[in-house]
Every structure is written in structure tokens, then in C-alpha cells.
Amino acid sequence: MQKIPATFFVNGDRYDLMIDTHALLLEVLRDDLGFKGVHESCGEGDCGACTVLVDGVAVLSCLTLAAAVRGKEIVTIEGLAKGSDLDPIQNAFVKHGAIQCGYCTPGMVMAAKNLLNENPHPSREEIKKGLAGNLCRCTGYNKIIEAVSDVAKGGK
Amino acid sequence: MLFRALSPFSYWEAKSISEANEILFSNGKKAALLAGGCSLFPQMKNGLTKPEVIVNITTIEGLRFIEGNRDEGLRIGSLATLRDGEKSPALRQDYGSLFDAITQIASVQVKNMGTIVGNITEGTPASDVATILTALGAKVKIVGLGEDKIVPLDSFYVHVRKTILEPGEMITEILVPPLPDGTRTAFLNLAKTKEDPAKVNVGVLTRVVDGVCEEARIAVGAVAPVIIRAKKAEAILQGEKPEPSLIAKAAEAARDDKGVRPITDIRSTAAYRKEMVEVLTRRALHKTFQITTH
Amino acid sequence: MQEELRVVGKRVPVKENFDKVQGKADYCATITLPGMLVGKLLHSPHAHARVVSVDTSRAEGLQGVKAVVTKKDDPRKIFTWNVMTYQLPDGEPQDQYIFDDVVRYVGEPVAAVAAVNEEIAKKAVDLIEVEYDVLPAVFSVEDAVKKGAPRVHDTAENNIGAPPTPVFCYGDVEKDFSESDTIVEGVFSTSKQSQAGLENAGCVAEWRNGRLTVWSQAQLPHMTKRMIAQALDIPESTVRVIQPFAGTGFGAGTDLCPEPYACLLTMKAGAPVKVALTRSEDLRMRFTREHIVRVEMKMGVKKDGTPMALKAKYTGDAGAYMGKILSGCGVALASNITEYEFKSMYQEIEAIYTHHLACGAMRGFGGMQSTFAREILVDEVCEKIGMNPIEFRKKYHRGVGGLGWFPDTKISSCGLDACLDVGAERIGWKGKWQGWGAKKEGIRRRGVGVAAMGWLSGAQPMLLEHTNATLKFNSDGTCTLIGSPGLLGQGVLAAHCQIAAEVLGIDYDDVRPLTPQDTDITGFDIGTHASRGCYCIGRAVEKAAQQARELFLERASKKLGVAADALDIKERRIFCKDDPEKGIEFREIAQDTIYSFGKDCRQITVNATIEPTEFAPPWQAGFAEVEVDTETGVVEVIKMIIAHDIGRAINPTVVEGQLEGGQLQGIGFALFEDIIISSENGVNLTDSFNKYKIASMLDCPDHEALLVELGDPTGPFSAKSCGESGIFLQAPAIANAIYDAVGIRLRDVPMTPERVLAALKNKSSTQTN
Structure with a gap:
């Protein structure tokens, strides 16, 4: 198993961590970083439940390799509200x-x-x-x- | 960590096409290429493929482009996404049927991630994009360790999910020919739902000069292990005035083409698919000829 | 109907949606406990095999594996995944073990592993060696009953789970058929639909200090608790079921699925275990819609339409276990009684075992299938006697005081006439329906169709529908509503809070529902099924609120020196009806109950129990307009309208949402949803969302749910149910609209383009011959 250093800017905050190269973005966001609002369903790109924005574009986090989006700006559902004000x-x-x-x-x-x-x-x-x-x-x-x-x- | 849907693999980020070629070549069948991930990862999750090496090519500069117009032809770089295609004015205005095939793909996310090249490289005969590109006479540029090759799309596929690509090779761009005056194209498909792969799809290109059909290309998908050309039907139209009765004859010829050997599966039946080849071919031809003869 | 309601009838937001919209709501899928292990199942690749041996030694030797369970670990207590069995005094058949000596469908678990992570668990599953003695299998009810067919269960001769059994018959059908002027009949088939909620089946179980806590997607948490205890052979009080939000439902949570395996694993490993199925596993293992594979129905009427006799037989493909197939067929039968005033009815049900995945329940349970058959036959009858299909339905449906689903039950209210009127108006029936035999031309032809039905609000008095609701008041005058409806996103908690607030004269914001729900805290409740949430549980809430109101008034009466019955509560204030200036804030009384300092401390906590007896049928009319492409067989739904007799909508937004959601599932059922199982080897060929299609937004036609609010004398604030009702009428209304468009009668669901085209060809060949 290969691990590599990774930096992600999630919901405006910087996270530096070591990730498995075979980890999916969904798994890193949900399990490693605790953004449990990123939901998995079909796992194959048919349902959109795991959608997050990467550099402002909607992608399926269950089909995105975390390693491939290192250094990028990621927005999850947790990043939409401003303090207590909902989007x-x-x-x-x-x-x-x-x-x-x-x-x-x-x-x-x-x-x-x-x-x-x-x-x-x-x-x-x-x-x-x-x-x-x-x-x-x-x-x-x-x-x-x-x-x-x-x-x-x-x-x- | 608790959950990992994929099995471990060695991960590379290529900085150049030649670097990607070398990694792919030295690992042979163990290696897979990653661009959008929309077909690779579902296949890995389902155990259909178990690559030990993955080469990410999204790190290569200069492959994300769509350039050209109907007079010069269109060039689609291997990292151009389906969404890039949908947004490209050249593609939308000059290659409307290719736009139709791309824009009807339901998921915006898949269009954001998936590349046009990835869509046609997967090798599924139900690919709407590959069918219309076949009708348009598109070619793919294949770059490996040897000489670059330019191959017409209708000779690219070998079988379901099998192409002529050798270890070490990748498509770097799609070349869509220019559309001379009098050329019209159309794309039609039928699917269970808007998000489902096609039961049958048909792409048509016709060129009419002085009321006579000078060129006809008819591609049919999801009716054989590879996308086929309905050449008998094309021949019927060639050099003739496109009258409804002739179109009907051509559509029947497309249905009866020996290349049309559909199967019955969860999406449809062989008999239905065969019959729809005729209906869709006729409708697509009506579309191209009616517009020209209007 | 009561006037001046302040909270009931308002479109207030569902409180838990604030968490859901921020990704803060917990589901089984999101729950992570310290030291939690990942559980994985080993599924049988065979539809029928004897499990000769299971060698787990290599799996157990793998670093990181904490438990492997097989039939050796199963306490071997017979049970069923169908937790609703406890709603009948004698129960439904129980014929399952957690792990049996024989596997009976492809995908049935043979062993399970818990490991420190998913990768190790998967590896360990691969290392388990199972020796199977593969046996012949049967994949259709027709084959299953043939002589010499492989037996699914040794005890079931000819695979008959239940032989043809007449139920709730009345009158003399043969006599009435002989006196009928027109008789129509048909054999109908329907598909095995999947509930297909977006959250895959999953659960977390933790065995700690002699207690077993299970985080489950159950819709019926208390009976889930009982069934888990039974399967594991431990006292019921040992088990605690917590229900976080469930990302599924529609009947899926009325059966167990991964729970027994997760429980065995945690009890062996001594650490919490999550078993989260993939979508493929979910589709292969989660009990599907009750599969009434065949409906034979015959009806006879007089020239003027007077309904004479109805005869029907419902055949269930049980699959490998009885699950809910009997109750499914039973509901098909019982629900069919209510709609029309037939002079006599003879209906029977039968269930046959096959090597398919067993059936659970899905929204529209049983009634989907009988409604499809009946409403098409009614259309045929109308054509034969030359009657407008709306008129027939208006004239001959049962009404108030008429026979309900079950013997000796009476219909408490009926708004079907109004539903037919508003629905016809909205679809534009008058302009669009051109009478029987209207000539339509062109490649694409349009048609309209109508269908109608009556459903129920809870399955009383047939089933136990015992419900408790508790209100616990805080010192600031707010309260917690403690109930156990199962958290499927029905929005019913909003309705419950509205009911409580209305009765108490306080605000919607003052009533907070308990979430997640926990069987250690909540009183017994059946949970959610049979569209009972608002009607049955709502009545318990109403009763609890009334009791609390009395306690508040009593206390205020002492404070104010006024008789309690002279007081009223509005806008959080208790006041004299005769002298509204005189009064006291509700909050002050609440404060006094708790901080009374030596006088009279007594926190107000009330519990109310309800065992409803009326079943308050909601009625509905459905209208479809379709366009049929005669060359491709594609049916496009131009518009789908349902008009629903809700009694009163406690929260119209929630009611519409339930109906609209059902509507799209109904369109899927009608046109494309279908679990396809290989008839060669029993493999589910549609085990992903790529293959089992549910409607996306682009497949969503123009559809609408209209509410008819005419009240009901029995419901809370005269409300009736809506949970299941949205799904019934799409298939028959679309089928009837297809007939109107192109003159073909379809008898099989889904009505795919392949089937439409075949029927069109069949029609033109019969016409030319």
C-alpha cells in the first residue's frame, strides 16, 4: 500500500494529511476528515449522492481518486452555510x-x-x-x- | 482507515505523454490509465478489472482542448471533458449531432468528469458519442512508443470493451473531418430511461449536392459487439435523389444488414433492437434530408 | 370541520430537515463508533445448494480479523426477517435461520466477517472456503408446482407455501355472473419492484456489557427489537434498537436485512460492527416488493353497469422464504373489496416458493396489483356497456357506511366523487376524452385514462396497531414529543408536532420531536407501515396533548381561581373564556410544575395509548395523458394527475410530497422498473442503479397531486392517510390511456416499449386476418 502526503482545501480550510493512494475522495472526506454529509449510494456514478465541488465544479466523490485532486479547493455540503446562516x-x-x-x-x-x-x-x-x-x-x-x-x- | 472500495495499486502522475506511454508499456496489461475515472473505477469496484498500476494523465498539460470548425474539422484533445464538449461553441454550432449525443447524457457530474476520449475508449457498443463520431468519419490519434497512428473510429473497435490499443498506447486526440457544403448529420437513440445506456442508437451523415446524395454514412450502436456501419443502406442512397421511398428502402437495408446482430438483455430484446434500427435510421435520414431539401 | 386552526393545516417546515440539508443528520451509513469494525458478508453464488462445509481457518488467521461467523454461531432459532409477523395473533409463517444448512437464493449469506477495516474484511471473506453441494433450482411459480420440481423447503410439498385459500368472500358469485349482462376477465402480471431508497441497506450493532444496541433502518423499531432477540435467543430487553434517520423506507424497513449478521458479529467480536451493504448487495438481498406474480380477475356487470360479481385469484411468488407474500396477497384481496359495490365477491390467494429472493413490502402493498387488474377491467366493462369511465366510478363506488376491507368494517368517509371531479377538470378530460372507439391517427397518438381506488389509514382492526405517544414538558412551556414512527423522511413528525401544538394552544416551535428514536426511551409503537403514521400515531399524539392540556388547565385553574372548564389556551396563554384579559402565560404554569419549591412539583409527562379500530379509507382518482409512438412503442406520459381524498391535510406540503413521491415510483412501476432474475441460474441481472432504473429528473413528467379536504369523523383533526396512496393509479391510468390512444390492452407491468410494440403488431395482424 502506498501513502502520499496530501493537502486539501475543504470548505475554505487547509488539511494536510497522509492518504492511501487508492483512497477515493469520498472516503477521505467522510472517514478521514469527518464530513459525513458526503453520502455514498450507488458507488458507480448513477445517483449523484456523493456530489461535491472540486475547484467549483460538481464531481462524484465516489469516482474521484483523492490523490488526483490534491491541492484543490473542495466544497462539501458542510461548507455552504455561513456560520448559522444557511445558503x-x-x-x-x-x-x-x-x-x-x-x-x-x-x-x-x-x-x-x-x-x-x-x-x-x-x-x-x-x-x-x-x-x-x-x-x-x-x-x-x-x-x-x-x-x-x-x-x-x-x-x- | 475503515472503508476502501478500491484495492491498492501503484499510482503515477504522468507529466508528459511519453512518460505515460512508458509507464503503460512497462506494466503492460497490469496498468490502467486514469482521466475522468467514470468507467475505470466502477469496473474496478465490480472486479471487472484489477489494475496494479494506475497512471493519472490529467497532470499532462495541453491535452484539454476542442478546436476547429466545420470547414477545418474538429480536434478534441484527450482531456476535453464531455462538459467541455457541451459548452464548446464550435461543437455546438457546427457539429450539432455530436452535441446532441453529448448533451443527452443525463449526469452533469459525469459530463464534468468524463472525457470524450474516455467515453469512446471504453469500447461499449452502446456509446452514443462513439456512434455519432463513427458516422462523422472521426479518426483517433494513437500515440505509443513507436510512430503515431491515425485510425478511423470504425476500425478502432475489436469487440465489446476491446480496442486495437496496445499496451503503452493512448489516444491523444479525436479528429473529426470537416463538413463540406450540403452535409447534414443526425443522432437518435432509444433508452429505457434518460439516464440509461442506449438500447439502440443511430448516427447519420449525408451530403447532398444538387439534389443528389453524394455521401451517406450510417453508424448503428448497441446491435453488435462493436458499432457498425450500415454500408448497404449507405450504398442505396449513394448517387440517388433522397425520396421517402428510397429512405425507407435504405432504413430496411440497415435493419437487415448482416452486421446487425443484436442480443436480448436486461435493456431490450434482439427483435426490438433490430426493428428499431429501421425506425431510427429512417427518422435520422428524414432529419438530414428534410433539412437539406427544405 | 373545526375552524380557526392556527397550526394544523399550515405549511410549516419539517424540523429534521434543517439537519438533513446541512449534512448533519445521522444515518446508519454515517454512524461511526470508537473501535468500530467493518462487517462483510459471504454470499452464496448458487440459487440452491447444501452447505457441506465452511472452512474459516484461513480467514480467522488473517491479521485484523476479529470475528468470523457461520451457522456454527447461529443459535438456530427459527425466525423471519418479516418483523410485522407480530401484528397478527398467530403471526405470519416463520421459516428462516440466520445461517441455514441450505442456501435458497443467489446472494444468501453463508458467513460473515468483522475486521478492523474493509480491505481486510473483504480479503477474509475471499479466504473462506465453502463446499457446496449444488442442487437443482426453480425460478418460476409454474415450474415450482410441477411434479418432481426441486423443493425449496423439505416441508413444503410441490413448493406450495399456501394453497389457494378463499378469504372474505360474500354472496354467490356464480349466480351473479349468470345474471350479469357483460363479463370481462384477464390474467395480469406485475414486476418485482425494489424500494430502492438511496441509502443502501446497512446497520451498526454493538454488544457491550450484556446489552445489544442496534442502529437500524427499521420502520418498526419495537418489533425489530423483538425479532432480533428471538433470532439470537436472548431476552428482548437485552436488545435496544436506535433509529437514526433512514435513507430508505417505502416498506424496506419492515424486514430485517443485515441486522442478524451484524449482531452475531458484534457478539463474537466484542466490538461494534458496521455492516453496510453495497448497492449491488442491497438489490440482491433486501426483500423486494411483494411479488404477486399473477392476478386472475373476472367481473360481471348489468347493462347499466351495476356491479354484480367479482372473482379473483392472487398468486404470490414467495421466493425462498414466506416473508410477506401471504399478507401481500391478502392485502391485494382485502383492498379490492372496498372500491366497488359488487353484489358478490369470491377471491383467493396462494403462495409458492421459488429460488428467488423473498418478498418484503413496498408502498402500495398488494393494492398495486389488484388495482391494476381491477381498474383496467372496469375500463373494459365501461367500453362494452358504452359508459363514461368516470361516471361508472362515481356511480358504483362504495360510500360512507359501506363495507371496508375487512368483514364488519365500515367506511367512515369518502371523497372520491370530488377527486374524480377535480382530477377530470385538471387533466381536461372533457376535451381530451372523445368517447369509446374514437379514431386517432398519426405516428404519435395521444390518449387519456382514469383509475380510482380506496386505501386505508392503518391496518386495524385486522392487525395490531398499538401506539403510544408521550409528551414531556419543560419548564419553559415547550415539550418533547416521544414517539416511534420510524424516521423515513415521511415528514410525519411535523404533523405530530402540529397536532400537539394545536391541541395545546402553543406554537409549532414549542413541540420538539425526539430524534434519533430509541426503544429504551420510546413507548411501544408498531411503527410505520400501512399509511398509519399520521392517522394512528397522530391520534395518540392528539390524545396525549389533550391529557396534558387538562393538566395545565387544572393547574392554571388553581392559580387563577377559575374552574378549569372555563379556561382556554391560545398562543401560549391560558385565559378565561369569559374574560380573556384574565389569564396566565402557559410558560408560567410550566415553570411552576418544575420549580415549585415545596409546594407541588410535578413535571407534566403524559403518555397516551391508542388502539384504533376504524381504518378511515382515503380515496383517490388518477388521470393520465400519454402519447404513444406507434413505431417505437415508447409511451410518453404527458401529464399525470392524482386527486387525493386526504380528509384534512395537517401539513399540505408534506402530504403533497408523499403523494408526488409515490407518483413517480408509480410511473416507474408502470413503465420501466423491473428486477430481472436469470431464469437459468437465479442471478439478479439488475443489481445496480445502472441496471435497475429509477426515474431521474429527466424522466419525470409533468405530474401533480391535488388535495381534496372533506374531512373524516375519526382522524386527528379529520385527517386520513397519504403515505402509500401516491403510487397506485399510474399503472392502470396509463394502461387505460394507452388503450384510448392506440387501442391495445396491456396486462403486464412494466409496460415497456417492447411490450407495447408487440401488442400493436398483434392488434394489426388480428385486424388484417
Whole structure:
């Protein structure tokens, strides 16, 4: 087994650690660094539950080698709130009932963040396209689409 | 640490193509190349492949590009992601059917991570991107320790998940030919859900000059171990006026092409797939000819 | 209906969602305990084999391995993963061991390992040597009952788990068929759907100081506790089940899955063990939807539509164990009674063992299958007698006082007429339905279809639905709501807090639900199944709140010198009804109960028990508009509407969410979800989200859930259920819409393009012949 030194900037903080070269980003974030909001489900890129932002872009942490993203800026669900103030997307998800079991929620919110970063005022179709990589079994998606539309209308 | 989905391997970050070639060559079949990871890691998790050496090529400069236009042709570097393709104005405006094949891939994350080259190198005959690129007459540039090779995509695949790539070799770019005046292309597929690999897909390129079809390329995916060209159907159109009855004949010829030997699996049945080759080919041809003849 | 409600009926946010949206909520998947080990299972590659020997010596010799368990470690107590068995006095059949001498489906665990990390655990699993005596297997109910077919269980001759058994029959069907003017019948098949919650099956177990704590995704924590104790042959009080949030549900948590293995491992290793299945293991091992593989149904009506006789038989493919197949078939049968006023009914159920994974339960339990068959046949009947399918449903559904699911039960309310009206209006039925036999042309043709059903709010009086709810008050006038519904994300805790706050005259924020839930703390409750959370548990909450209210008023009455019944509570203030100026803050009374200094300290903690007897059916109408591509067989849902008779929506956002979620699962069931098991070797070929498809946002058509609020005399604030109801009507309404569009009757779910195209061809060949 090979270990290498790694630095990650997670949610704005610097972390220096030794990682296994075969560790996935999901495993390092969840198990080594304790960001338990990074959820694993399918493990194969079909569900989006493990979505985080790497250098501002939404990726699947279950298919990302931690070693390959050393030195990068990573944002997890834990990095969205500013102190006790939730991100507008988070507030909208709660307000619109876009959450049920909540297991897909962190990945869904991060995908929404990615979408709104790229396109602050998406249409309904653009929202569906932007979040199509994130499966939710509970909600039937309507309320998620409403929540993201609401944020988009608010201009944030 | 508690959880590790992957088994250990020796990890390398290549700084140049030649460094990658050497590591790949010296480790032979034990080595795997890492770009997006979207196909490599699921395969490793499922035990389909157990590389002992992984070479990360995302550390090589200068491979992430999409350049060109319909007059000069398009060059797609091996680190250009599917999302780069979706965002590329040249690709979107000049190669709309390639854009269609890329943009309908459901997951934004997969498009952010996965490369266009990775998508077509995986060797699945259901690859939408590979099917339309085959129809477009794309070639791949293969760089190994010897001379560089430029190979048409329709000679690149050997079998399901098997290509002509030898140990030590990698694709550095895709070369899509220019589209002369009168050329139209179309891509269509059918899938169980929007996120599922295609049951059948069809890519079509036609060039009409003075009302006559001067060139027709029809690629069909997911109906054989490799993406096939429906050459009989192409021949039917060649040199003819594209009338609906001719198109119907060509579509039937595509369905009956001996290369079309689909299987029944969890996604569809052999009979359905075969029949859909005709429907999709006809619809795609209608699309290309109608637009030109309009 | 009561007026001036301040909390009930409001779209207040679900409290636990604040944690969930920040990634702070705990699931079995996120729980990590100090010294925790990783457990891995060794699965049988064979569908049927005798386990001759299991050699664990090499695995045990591996550095870092802390425990290996096999059948030698199993106390060999017969049990079942189906924890709902305790809801019936005689229980459902029990036919499982943790590890048996024989494996009966591909994926059945043969051994388990706990090690210091996943890599070592996986290596150790690979080092276990199992000698199997591979036996022939059967993969269909048809083959299973043939003479000489391999037996799944020695005790079940011809693999008959339950022979055809008539249940809840009434009247004389043969006579009524002979007096019918029109008779239709059909044989229907449905798929083995997976609950497919996003969190894979998983649990953590810790054996410490003679107690076993299990962090489980259970929907029924108290009965889960009992079943684990039974399987391990330890006293029930030894076991404590903690339910963090579950990232799954829809019935998945009504059966055990990794729990028995994790428990055996921790008891042997003496350290906490997490068993987190992969998605593939989840799909291969987690009991699926009750697989009613075949529904034979026949119905007869008079010329004017008067329902005469209905006959049906439900055949369950039990798989390797009985699980919930009998109750699944039973519910298919019982739920079918309620909808229409047939003069006579004869229905029977049967269950057959095969070497498939056994069945658990999924949302729409049993009723999915009978509704699919019945609502298509009703459509056929309507065509034959030339009746508008909405009119038939309006005219002949049962109403208040009519027969419920079970003998001697009565329907307490029925809002189906209104559901049919608002649904028809929203889909635009009048313009879109052009009557029977309307000519449609073109490659893509549109059609509309309707279906209807009545469901239940808890399975009383058939099943035990005992529920306790506790309210414990703090000195600041707030309280903790202690209940045990299972935390599946139903949002029902919000409804419970709303009910309590409304009764008590305090704010929604003043009532905090206990999470996670812990059987050491919570009173007995059945948990969540059969759409009972709001109705049954809500009634216990309502009762507890009423009791607490009385205690508060009593105390305030002493303080104010006014009779308790002259007092009221609103907006956190207790006041005289006649003289509202005179009063006292609720908070002051609460403070007084706790800091009374030698006078009368008595913290208010009330527990209420409920054993409901009414079942308060919610009703629903579903409308689908589809477009069928006649060349590809692809069915596109243009719009799907369900109108639901909720009684009253305690929290409309939550109710809509439940219905909308069910709706998309119903569309998946109708069109593409399907577990495909090889008929050659019993391997599940759809063991990933890449192969078992659930709808993504792009597969989500325009769909809507409309609420009809006409009340119910029995429910808390006249509420009825919504948890399961969203999922029933998509398949039959879509099937009927497909008929309207292209004139084919489909009898098999999922209605794939392959099936649609085959039916279209069949139709055109019969027409030309």
C-alpha cells in the first residue's frame, strides 16, 4: 500500500494529511476528515449522492481518486452555510419540502449549487437537466424543482 | 482507515505523454490509465478489472482542448471533458449531432468528469458519442512508443470493451473531418430511461449536392459487439435523389444488414433492437434530408 | 370541520430537515463508533445448494480479523426477517435461520466477517472456503408446482407455501355472473419492484456489557427489537434498537436485512460492527416488493353497469422464504373489496416458493396489483356497456357506511366523487376524452385514462396497531414529543408536532420531536407501515396533548381561581373564556410544575395509548395523458394527475410530497422498473442503479397531486392517510390511456416499449386476418 502526503482545501480550510493512494475522495472526506454529509449510494456514478465541488465544479466523490485532486479547493455540503446562516438553496429546500429521507439531499444541493453558479436563472427544463445526475427516490422531484426555481427567481 | 472500495495499486502522475506511454508499456496489461475515472473505477469496484498500476494523465498539460470548425474539422484533445464538449461553441454550432449525443447524457457530474476520449475508449457498443463520431468519419490519434497512428473510429473497435490499443498506447486526440457544403448529420437513440445506456442508437451523415446524395454514412450502436456501419443502406442512397421511398428502402437495408446482430438483455430484446434500427435510421435520414431539401 | 386552526393545516417546515440539508443528520451509513469494525458478508453464488462445509481457518488467521461467523454461531432459532409477523395473533409463517444448512437464493449469506477495516474484511471473506453441494433450482411459480420440481423447503410439498385459500368472500358469485349482462376477465402480471431508497441497506450493532444496541433502518423499531432477540435467543430487553434517520423506507424497513449478521458479529467480536451493504448487495438481498406474480380477475356487470360479481385469484411468488407474500396477497384481496359495490365477491390467494429472493413490502402493498387488474377491467366493462369511465366510478363506488376491507368494517368517509371531479377538470378530460372507439391517427397518438381506488389509514382492526405517544414538558412551556414512527423522511413528525401544538394552544416551535428514536426511551409503537403514521400515531399524539392540556388547565385553574372548564389556551396563554384579559402565560404554569419549591412539583409527562379500530379509507382518482409512438412503442406520459381524498391535510406540503413521491415510483412501476432474475441460474441481472432504473429528473413528467379536504369523523383533526396512496393509479391510468390512444390492452407491468410494440403488431395482424 502506498501513502502520499496530501493537502486539501475543504470548505475554505487547509488539511494536510497522509492518504492511501487508492483512497477515493469520498472516503477521505467522510472517514478521514469527518464530513459525513458526503453520502455514498450507488458507488458507480448513477445517483449523484456523493456530489461535491472540486475547484467549483460538481464531481462524484465516489469516482474521484483523492490523490488526483490534491491541492484543490473542495466544497462539501458542510461548507455552504455561513456560520448559522444557511445558503439560500438550503433554505429553499427546507421551505419547499424538497427533502424527505434526506439521503440524496447533500448531493442534490451541491448539484444545484453547481447549476446556479453556472446559470443563475435556469428555466425549469434547465433545472431538470442540471440535476438529472442526482437520483431522489422520495420526492417525485417537483418540490426540488420548485426550490431551485425559487432561488433562481431570487437572483441568488 | 475503515472503508476502501478500491484495492491498492501503484499510482503515477504522468507529466508528459511519453512518460505515460512508458509507464503503460512497462506494466503492460497490469496498468490502467486514469482521466475522468467514470468507467475505470466502477469496473474496478465490480472486479471487472484489477489494475496494479494506475497512471493519472490529467497532470499532462495541453491535452484539454476542442478546436476547429466545420470547414477545418474538429480536434478534441484527450482531456476535453464531455462538459467541455457541451459548452464548446464550435461543437455546438457546427457539429450539432455530436452535441446532441453529448448533451443527452443525463449526469452533469459525469459530463464534468468524463472525457470524450474516455467515453469512446471504453469500447461499449452502446456509446452514443462513439456512434455519432463513427458516422462523422472521426479518426483517433494513437500515440505509443513507436510512430503515431491515425485510425478511423470504425476500425478502432475489436469487440465489446476491446480496442486495437496496445499496451503503452493512448489516444491523444479525436479528429473529426470537416463538413463540406450540403452535409447534414443526425443522432437518435432509444433508452429505457434518460439516464440509461442506449438500447439502440443511430448516427447519420449525408451530403447532398444538387439534389443528389453524394455521401451517406450510417453508424448503428448497441446491435453488435462493436458499432457498425450500415454500408448497404449507405450504398442505396449513394448517387440517388433522397425520396421517402428510397429512405425507407435504405432504413430496411440497415435493419437487415448482416452486421446487425443484436442480443436480448436486461435493456431490450434482439427483435426490438433490430426493428428499431429501421425506425431510427429512417427518422435520422428524414432529419438530414428534410433539412437539406427544405 | 373545526375552524380557526392556527397550526394544523399550515405549511410549516419539517424540523429534521434543517439537519438533513446541512449534512448533519445521522444515518446508519454515517454512524461511526470508537473501535468500530467493518462487517462483510459471504454470499452464496448458487440459487440452491447444501452447505457441506465452511472452512474459516484461513480467514480467522488473517491479521485484523476479529470475528468470523457461520451457522456454527447461529443459535438456530427459527425466525423471519418479516418483523410485522407480530401484528397478527398467530403471526405470519416463520421459516428462516440466520445461517441455514441450505442456501435458497443467489446472494444468501453463508458467513460473515468483522475486521478492523474493509480491505481486510473483504480479503477474509475471499479466504473462506465453502463446499457446496449444488442442487437443482426453480425460478418460476409454474415450474415450482410441477411434479418432481426441486423443493425449496423439505416441508413444503410441490413448493406450495399456501394453497389457494378463499378469504372474505360474500354472496354467490356464480349466480351473479349468470345474471350479469357483460363479463370481462384477464390474467395480469406485475414486476418485482425494489424500494430502492438511496441509502443502501446497512446497520451498526454493538454488544457491550450484556446489552445489544442496534442502529437500524427499521420502520418498526419495537418489533425489530423483538425479532432480533428471538433470532439470537436472548431476552428482548437485552436488545435496544436506535433509529437514526433512514435513507430508505417505502416498506424496506419492515424486514430485517443485515441486522442478524451484524449482531452475531458484534457478539463474537466484542466490538461494534458496521455492516453496510453495497448497492449491488442491497438489490440482491433486501426483500423486494411483494411479488404477486399473477392476478386472475373476472367481473360481471348489468347493462347499466351495476356491479354484480367479482372473482379473483392472487398468486404470490414467495421466493425462498414466506416473508410477506401471504399478507401481500391478502392485502391485494382485502383492498379490492372496498372500491366497488359488487353484489358478490369470491377471491383467493396462494403462495409458492421459488429460488428467488423473498418478498418484503413496498408502498402500495398488494393494492398495486389488484388495482391494476381491477381498474383496467372496469375500463373494459365501461367500453362494452358504452359508459363514461368516470361516471361508472362515481356511480358504483362504495360510500360512507359501506363495507371496508375487512368483514364488519365500515367506511367512515369518502371523497372520491370530488377527486374524480377535480382530477377530470385538471387533466381536461372533457376535451381530451372523445368517447369509446374514437379514431386517432398519426405516428404519435395521444390518449387519456382514469383509475380510482380506496386505501386505508392503518391496518386495524385486522392487525395490531398499538401506539403510544408521550409528551414531556419543560419548564419553559415547550415539550418533547416521544414517539416511534420510524424516521423515513415521511415528514410525519411535523404533523405530530402540529397536532400537539394545536391541541395545546402553543406554537409549532414549542413541540420538539425526539430524534434519533430509541426503544429504551420510546413507548411501544408498531411503527410505520400501512399509511398509519399520521392517522394512528397522530391520534395518540392528539390524545396525549389533550391529557396534558387538562393538566395545565387544572393547574392554571388553581392559580387563577377559575374552574378549569372555563379556561382556554391560545398562543401560549391560558385565559378565561369569559374574560380573556384574565389569564396566565402557559410558560408560567410550566415553570411552576418544575420549580415549585415545596409546594407541588410535578413535571407534566403524559403518555397516551391508542388502539384504533376504524381504518378511515382515503380515496383517490388518477388521470393520465400519454402519447404513444406507434413505431417505437415508447409511451410518453404527458401529464399525470392524482386527486387525493386526504380528509384534512395537517401539513399540505408534506402530504403533497408523499403523494408526488409515490407518483413517480408509480410511473416507474408502470413503465420501466423491473428486477430481472436469470431464469437459468437465479442471478439478479439488475443489481445496480445502472441496471435497475429509477426515474431521474429527466424522466419525470409533468405530474401533480391535488388535495381534496372533506374531512373524516375519526382522524386527528379529520385527517386520513397519504403515505402509500401516491403510487397506485399510474399503472392502470396509463394502461387505460394507452388503450384510448392506440387501442391495445396491456396486462403486464412494466409496460415497456417492447411490450407495447408487440401488442400493436398483434392488434394489426388480428385486424388484417
